[in-house]
Amino acid sequence: MKSGMLGIGGIVTAAVIATSALGDGHENKAIQAAVKARQSQMILYSFNLGLLGGMAKGDIEYDATAASAAASNLAALSQLDQSRLWPQGSDTEALGADKTRALPAIWQADSTAGEKGMALVTAAIAMEGAAGGGLEALRGAIGEVGKSCGGCHDDYRQTE
Amino acid sequence: MKSGMLGIGGIVTAAVIATSALGDGHENKAIQAAVKARQSQMILYSFNLGLLGGMAKGDIEYDATAASAAASNLAALSQLDQSRLWPQGSDTEALGADKTRALPAIWQADSTAGEKGMALVTAAIAMEGAAGGGLEALRGAIGEVGKSCGGCHDDYRQTE
Numbered sequence: 403m404k405s406g407m408l409g410i411g412g413i414v415t416a417a418v419i420a421t422s423a424l425g426d427g428h429e430n431k432a433i434q435a436a437v438k439a440r441q442s443q444m445i446l447y448s449f450n451l452g453l454l455g456g457m458a459k460g461d462i463e464y465d466a467t468a469a470s471a472a473a474s475n476l477a478a479l480s481q482l483d484q485s486r487l488w489p490q491g492s493d494t495e496a497l498g499a500d501k502t503r504a505l506p507a508i509w510q511a512d513s514t515a516g517e518k519g520m521a522l523v524t525a526a527i528a529m530e531g532a533a534g535g536g537l538e539a540l541r542g543a544i545g546e547v548g549k550s551c552g553g554c555h556d557d558y559r560q561t562e
Numbered sequence: 563m564k565s566g567m568l569g570i571g572g573i574v575t576a577a578v579i580a581t582s583a584l585g586d587g588h589e590n591k592a593i594q595a596a597v598k599a600r601q602s603q604m605i606l607y608s609f610n611l612g613l614l615g616g617m618a619k620g621d622i623e624y625d626a627t628a629a630s631a632a633a634s635n636l637a638a639l640s641q642l643d644q645s646r647l648w649p650q651g652s653d654t655e656a657l658g659a660d661k662t663r664a665l666p667a668i669w670q671a672d673s674t675a676g677e678k679g680m681a682l683v684t685a686a687i688a689m690e691g692a693a694g695g696g697l698e699a700l701r702g703a704i705g706e707v708g709k710s711c712g713g714c715h716d717d718y719r720q721t722e
Contacts, residue, residue: 442602
């Protein structure tokens with residue numbers, strides 16, 4: 403942990419100090435595992451949404467069974483318990499942009515990341531109901547899914 | 563694709579040729595995405611099972627809520643539709659051991675990989691019912707989960 407990072411202020415500083423103070427690597431290992439797990443979850447969101455988006459755009463031929471399966475996966479993934487995925491001290495300022503793009507704002511008192519996560523759940527459940535009902539139904543549901551992804555990324559993910 | 567790989571025989575050879583024949587990189591990109599997605603799923607299995615295993619061994623203090631959440635995650639993950647995760651041509655002989663350790667035997671006619679996957683579903687659902695009911699209940703369920711992981715890895719994952 404670089405000493406220069408200790409000037410950031412607020413909750414983030416506290417988390418950085420706490421992480422540094424442990425010093426035995428155990429905490430860092432747990433934080434790295436959490437980052438890896440949440441990135442894995444994002445990859446699975448993307449893999450399933452990618453098929454639905456491809457169908458919506460006409461790049462992939464619509465198939466009701468495949469669309470339903472992807473939408474069910476997305477809905478189930480969005481509803482996984484995420485309480486262990488976002489530990490304090492796992493933001494981009496603490497770990498570096500090469501490890502995570504999660505902004506410290508996620509952990510601030512006024513964070514709406516939880517609500518934004520719930521918007522994905524709502525949109526994914528609606529998509530689960532729509533995806534097998536034809537291409538137009540799928541297209542009608544995909545906007546809210548994309549909006550919920552963007553809603554969180556815009557505010558809480560560092561731009562590249 | 564190395565020409566030496568075309569001597570392997572059977573389904574694997576056919577898959578390798580099919581992959582090579584496309585040649586435009588589109589198929590390879592789809593295969594890489596599938597490999598990345600299934601590896602992400604394995605990371606999430608491991609992240610959740612790691613907590614349950616840590617509690618079972620006494621390395622992590624038993625907590626009914628956390629154990630239940632991890633077990634529910636594991637059960638939900640095991641039940642995701644995996645039909646897009648295992649395309650032909652995504653085995654270790656086609657892609658290399660640095661990309662995947664999935665053995666060609668997964669795709670052979672006598673493969674029992676599907677049954678082995680179902681054994682994980684069964685064990686994970688049993689764990690979901692047990693994990694919140696005390697440490698002894700969790701311990702009673704974890705053997706079958708571990709056995710189902712090993713059952714597939716022993717037969718279908720290349721040893722390191």
